[in-house]
Every structure is written in structure tokens, then in C-alpha cells.
Amino acid sequence: MITNLDVTLRDGGYRNNFDFPLEYVLHHARESVAAGVEWVEIAYRNGSFKPQPGVGPTGTGTDDYIRALAGVVPPERICMILHPKNITTEDLPRMYEAGARLVRFCLAAGAPEPGLEMLREAARIGFTTTVNITRVSQLDRRVLVELSALSADAGSDVIYLADSNGSLLPDEVFRLVTLVRSVSDCAIGLHAHNNLGLALANAIAAVEAGATWIDSSILGMGKGPGNLITEQWLAYLGRGGQAGYDLGRILSLAHHMETEIAEAKPSLPLPDLVLGHFDLSVEDRGKLPADHIGNTFSAARELTAVTAA
Amino acid sequence: MITNLDVTLRDGGYRNNFDFPLEYVLHHARESVAAGVEWVEIAYRNGSFKPQPGVGPTGTGTDDYIRALAGVVPPERICMILHPKNITTEDLPRMYEAGARLVRFCLAAGAPEPGLEMLREAARIGFTTTVNITRVSQLDRRVLVELSALSADAGSDVIYLADSNGSLLPDEVFRLVTLVRSVSDCAIGLHAHNNLGLALANAIAAVEAGATWIDSSILGMGKGPGNLITEQWLAYLGRGGQAGYDLGRILSLAHHMETEIAEAKPSLPLPDLVLGHFDLSVEDRGKLPADHIGNTFSAARELTAVTAA
Numbered sequence: 258m259i260t261n262l263d264v265t266l267r268d269g270g271y272r273n274n275f276d277f278p279l280e281y282v283l284h285h286a287r288e289s290v291a292a293g294v295e296w297v298e299i300a301y302r303n304g305s306f307k308p309q310p311g312v313g314p315t316g317t318g319t320d321d322y323i324r325a326l327a328g329v330v331p332p333e334r335i336c337m338i339l340h341p342k343n344i345t346t347e348d349l350p351r352m353y354e355a356g357a358r359l360v361r362f363c364l365a366a367g368a369p370e371p372g373l374e375m376l377r378e379a380a381r382i383g384f385t386t387t388v389n390i391t392r393v394s395q396l397d398r399r400v401l402v403e404l405s406a407l408s409a410d411a412g413s414d415v416i417y418l419a420d421s422n423g424s425l426l427p428d429e430v431f432r433l434v435t436l437v438r439s440v441s442d443c444a445i446g447l448h449a450h451n452n453l454g455l456a457l458a459n460a461i462a463a464v465e466a467g468a469t470w471i472d473s474s475i476l477g478m479g480k481g482p483g484n485l486i487t488e489q490w491l492a493y494l495g496r497g498g499q500a501g502y503d504l505g506r507i508l509s510l511a512h513h514m515e516t517e518i519a520e521a522k523p524s525l526p527l528p529d530l531v532l533g534h535f536d537l538s539v540e541d542r543g544k545l546p547a548d549h550i551g552n553t554f555s556a557a558r559e560l561t562a563v564t565a566a
Numbered sequence: 567m568i569t570n571l572d573v574t575l576r577d578g579g580y581r582n583n584f585d586f587p588l589e590y591v592l593h594h595a596r597e598s599v600a601a602g603v604e605w606v607e608i609a610y611r612n613g614s615f616k617p618q619p620g621v622g623p624t625g626t627g628t629d630d631y632i633r634a635l636a637g638v639v640p641p642e643r644i645c646m647i648l649h650p651k652n653i654t655t656e657d658l659p660r661m662y663e664a665g666a667r668l669v670r671f672c673l674a675a676g677a678p679e680p681g682l683e684m685l686r687e688a689a690r691i692g693f694t695t696t697v698n699i700t701r702v703s704q705l706d707r708r709v710l711v712e713l714s715a716l717s718a719d720a721g722s723d724v725i726y727l728a729d730s731n732g733s734l735l736p737d738e739v740f741r742l743v744t745l746v747r748s749v750s751d752c753a754i755g756l757h758a759h760n761n762l763g764l765a766l767a768n769a770i771a772a773v774e775a776g777a778t779w780i781d782s783s784i785l786g787m788g789k790g791p792g793n794l795i796t797e798q799w800l801a802y803l804g805r806g807g808q809a810g811y812d813l814g815r816i817l818s819l820a821h822h823m824e825t826e827i828a829e830a831k832p833s834l835p836l837p838d839l840v841l842g843h844f845d846l847s848v849e850d851r852g853k854l855p856a857d858h859i860g861n862t863f864s865a866a867r868e869l870t871a872v873t874a875a
Contacts, residue, residue: 424805426802426805426806427767427770428806453798453801453802453805454766454795454798455766455767455798455802457763457764457766457767458736458764458766458767458770461736461767486763486834488836488839489762489763489764489834489839492762492839492842492843493735493762493764495843496733496735496762496843497735497737504843504863505859505860505863505864505867506860508836508839508840508859508860508862508863509858509859509860509863511836511859512836512858512859512860523833523834524832524833525795525798525832527797527817527820527821530797530798530801530817531817533801534801534804534805534813549818549821550814550817550818550820550821551814551815551817551818551821553817554813554814554817554818555814558814
């Protein structure tokens with residue numbers, strides 16, 4: 258059985274400055290949970306990797322915000338994500354107190370220990386915990402093994418592989434999940450991006466390799482071309498025999514979101530496909546010419562050659 | 567190695583009454599071929615399954631139209647598709663004379679013989695031939711086996727499985743390709759629709775099962791939510807090691823198409839996902855309420871229950 262995590266409010270926040278109206282957020286969380294989604298990720302705590310001033314509520318994740326969510330869905334459905342460098346140990350008991358029960362740690366590959374120490378503390382408090390390993394497409398495999406083993410030792414319930422650049426192929430996802438499983442006994446999760454249109458194929462490959470936690474977002478709303486699309490994923494699980502999700506309700510939520518949130522419109526921009534093809538980050542998009550897609554492609558190829566050299 | 571077939575001008579025609587400007591068509595064919603795509607399907611001969619009056623050039627495929635195309639790309643890249651009931655044997659030599667070299671026969675499952683006789687004639691003339699078996703998701707497996715064996719006996723070079731409703735899962739595609747391979751020695755092709763977002767995953771599964779011909783269209787432009795997206799597919803093949811395609815050129819063509827053809831805008835409409843989920847045809851969309859997606863979903867579920875009863 259798959260544990261599904263709805264990342265719309267957090268990853269979708271990259272498209273609207275994390276500024277979802279509170280009324281929308283409450284409706285979204287309620288409907289997602291009512292449709293059977295196991296966890297709703299409601300916010301970053303104290304900012305994303307590079308905290309920005311002036312972001313909306315899903316970019317800061319204050320205690321009051323968590324409490325508002327805990328008023329409409331059970332704490333056992335409320336997930337927060339954070340970069341360890343952005344918090345102090347005081348944040349953990351406060352988030353728990355406010356009503357969150359799952360906390361995800363974006364681990365810094367170069368210096369994981371401070372984050373892992375916080376994870377141990379979160380587990381002591383009673384949180385379910387995950388380690389999120391970002392940009393796995395570019396991570397040295399020995400570093401991935403080391404991080405996975407350390408995460409398992411620290412007691413993380415789940416190790417998430419994040420294909421931040423949306424550049425992995427299903428075969429590669431299968432091998433990465435297999436690798437991490439072989440050096441830890443944690444549950445494995447996948448956070449997919451859709452640059453190459455492969456988010457769904459990659460989620461299927463991850464599950465075939467034994468992953469059991471899958472991130473997705475309604476209408477795919479997320480950074481760049483977005484994430485695995487929740488409605489497609491639940492439709493797949495439903496036809497594949499995993500019952501228990503209310504697809505009609507998720508589609509209604511998707512329709513409501515199309516109406517309410519201008520930035521949620523799904524699309525597959527050609528420049529994001531180029532980024533995925535060359536395994537470049539969304540931050541590299543600014544380095545590429547935007548006048549013509551042919552020029553974007555050529556410049557990305559050159560940038561990759563330079564990076565690889 | 568995969569043989570790629572660009573169906574944009576034909577299947578995309580369902581969105582714009584088959585009315586592409588000739589100047590656009592010539593540009594499209596030239597660029598698709600220049601990017602390395604093996605075949606460009608330029609039109610239906612004498613109409614689609616239900617011929618409509620007043621359709622544009624890619625819905626009729628006249629001799630003059632074929633000749634115009636043969637003026638810009640080699641005949642060995644020009645494909646026509648037809649429903650046998652729409653043509654006489656005179657059409658075949660005329661299409662060959664005008665410059666087409668691949669002809670695809672949409673076989674009627676109930677009465678395949680007239681079509682197969684035409685296919686034998688096409689092969690005698692010198693055409694490469696394919697049989698296209700439509701709505702395979704709803705076809706009795708014994709009928710599929712029978713049609714496949716008859717197609718092989720008739721000398722078809724390729725047997726295409728068309729997931730017309732866009733409802734197949736990758737596992738099902740794998741099994742269907744395996745089944746057809748086991749009763750014929752024809753090459754196997756897949757024509758995917760993207761209702762469930764699975765076109766790309768299904769193409770990958772088809773190839774894993776031994777299929778070697780894959781249909782796709784630029785920006786996915788095709789009936790309903792469209793087909794496998796050419797630029798995603800060639801990006802996948804490129805990263806997977808099948809070189810020889812000019813992805814930058816295909817992306818430029820996609821960009822040009824976005825600019826020139828209003829109906830080409832890619833999207834994944836929620837009602838089409840509902841159709842795919844319940845294995846309903848695009849013709850069933852008119853039977854479903856359009857006021858709210860939740861109602862569309864409920865009505866589709868009821869319609870399916872009625873159909874299955």
C-alpha cells in the first residue's frame with residue numbers, strides 16, 4: 258500500500274510566492290484528506306532553502322497557521338517540511354504542539370549531522386520523520402549510500418529521493434530506490450518533477466522497486482513544470498487495484514483549484530523540458546536565453562558541457 | 567531501434583477540423599523529417615471513421631495534397647491512413663503515384679477481410695503497410711489474437727495497437743504487445759492517448775515488451791487530451807541512448823506550432839481523465855454532464871456500470 262503525500266500547498270508555493278488564501282488552504286486540506294490522501298504538507302517552516310522576505314503563509318508555516326489547519330483536519334494528516342539551518346530546536350515542540358505530526362528534513366549532503374540530530378529530537382517528541390535527499394540525479398552514489406545509512410541510523414521513518422531537476426528516467430529511479438533500500442530498512446519515498454513528462458512513469462518505477470511513499474500535487478502545481486499530478490496518480494492506483502481514494506472528490510478539488518488559484522494552471526513549458534533533458538536546475542533557467550527555444554536548447558547543451566568539464 | 571511516426575497533422579486534425587494551413591503543413595513535415603522522425607502521417611484518405619463534409623486537407627488527403635508534401639520531403643517519409651470502407655482500390659495506386667509510401671489500414675474488427683485484401687494490394691504496389699487495431703482496451707482478447715494472425719497472414723509489416731480511449735495501464739500494454747507478438751511476426755506499434763497521463767509510461771512499456779513503432783504528435787496535439795508528446799518521447803529516447811534525433815529542432819517546431827496553431831495548446835482536461843479512467847470513448851463525452859467535474863465523474867461511473875451490465 259502507498260502512503261500519499263499532497264505537496265501542493267508547499268511546492269506549488271514556488272509559483273505564487275507561497276501566498277495561498279487561508280480560506281483556500283483550509284478547503285484544500287479538508288478535501289484532500291476527505292478524499293483519502295494520507296498526509297498534507299502545509300508549509301515550509303521559516304522559509305525555503307533560500308528564505309525570502311514577504312512570502313505567504315505556506316512559506317513560513319507559523320504556529321498559528323498550523324493551528325488553523327489542525328482545526329479542520331486531524332494532526333495525523335498534517336506535515337511540515339524544513340531546512341535544518343532555518344530552525345532551532347524550539348521549533349520542533351512548537352510545531353508538534355500546534356498540531357503537526359509529520360516533519361520532513363531536507364538534509365544538506367555536505368553536513369548532514371545537525372539535521373540528523375534535529376530529526377532524532379523530532380522522533381523523541383513523537384513526530385513521524387522523513388529525510389528528503391534533494392537533487393539525487395546529481396548526487397554521487399557513494400554520498401547517497403552514506404546519507405541513506407546515516408538517515409537510517411538516526412531513525413528516520415522514511416528516506417525520500419527528490420528528483421529536483423526532473424531529469425531521471427524510470428530505470429534510474431528503479432536503480433536508485435533499489436540502492437537505498439539495500440543500505441537501509443527505512444521506507445522509501447519519491448518526490449518527482451515533471452520536466453520530461455516522466456513523473457508518473459517514475460512513480461510507477463519507484464513503486465515497482467519497493468518505494469511506498471509518493472509525493473504529488475493537485476494539477477501538478479509545483480516548481481517549474483510541477484510535480485506528479487495527484488489526480489493521475491490516484492487514478493492509476495485506483496485502476497491498479499489500490500482502492501480507498503475518492504477520485505471524484507480529488508477531481509472536484511482540482512477543478513476548484515483551477516478556478517481559485519491562477520498559478521495552478523497545468524502546463525509543460527518547453528524550456529523546463531530542456532532543463533530536465535540536460536539535468537539542469539530551475540535556478541539555471543535564468544542563465545539560458547529566452548528569445549527562442551532553439552537557442553535555449555543550444556545554450557543548455559553548452560552549459561552542461563561546461564559544467565561537466 | 568524505434569521507428570517514429572508523427573501523427574500530428576492527422577490526429578491533431580480532430581481539434582481543428584483537419585484544417586491546417588498548407589504552408590504550416592509543409593513547414594511541419596520538413597522540420598519533423600529534418601529532426602530525424604522516420605514517417606510523417608499527413609492525412610486521412612477520404613475522411614475519418616465518420617467522414618464529415620467541409621473538413622480541411624488533412625481530413626481528405628487528396629492526390630494534390632500528397633504531391634505538395636512529396637515536393638518537400640522524400641516519399642519514403644510520407645504516410646497516409648485510411649478506413650477501408652472509405653476507399654476503392656483505385657485510391658491505392660493514386661496515393662503511391664502522388665508520393666506516399668506507407669499506408670495504414672484501420673481494420674474493422676467485425677469484418678476485416680475487405681481491408682486485408684486492400685492491404686495485400688497495397689503491398690503489391692510497393693507500400694509499406696500497417697494494420698491499426700483501434701480501441702484495444704475494449705477488444706476481446708480472442709478477437710485481438712484472430713485479427714493479429716490475419717494481419718500477419720496478409721503480410722502487414724506492422725500491427726499497431728491503438729489505445730483510443732487512453733485507458734490502458736503500462737502493465738496492460740506490456741501484456742497486449744506480448745500477446746500480439748506471440749501470434750505474429752510483424753513489427754508491433756503503439757498509438758497512445760494521454761487521458762490518464764500514461765502515454766509516455768505506456769510507450770516505454772510497449773518498447774520493453776518488444777514494440778518498435780511508436781506514434782506521437784508534437785505538443786501531443788490529437789483527439790481529446792492528445793497523444794504521446796513527440797518532444798518528450800524523443801527526449802526519453804535521447805537520454806536512453808537512441809541518438810540520431812535533433813531534439814532542439816523538434817522543440818523549435820513545437821514552439822512554432824504553439825504560435826501558429828491555436829488548437830495545439832497542450833492541456834490535460836479533467837473530463838478526459840474521467841473518460842480514460844472509466845475506459846469510455848471520446849464520443850461518450852457528450853453523454854456526461856459538463857456543469858461540474860464531480861457530476862461528470864458520477865455520471866461516467868454510472869454509464870460504465872450500465873455498459874458493463
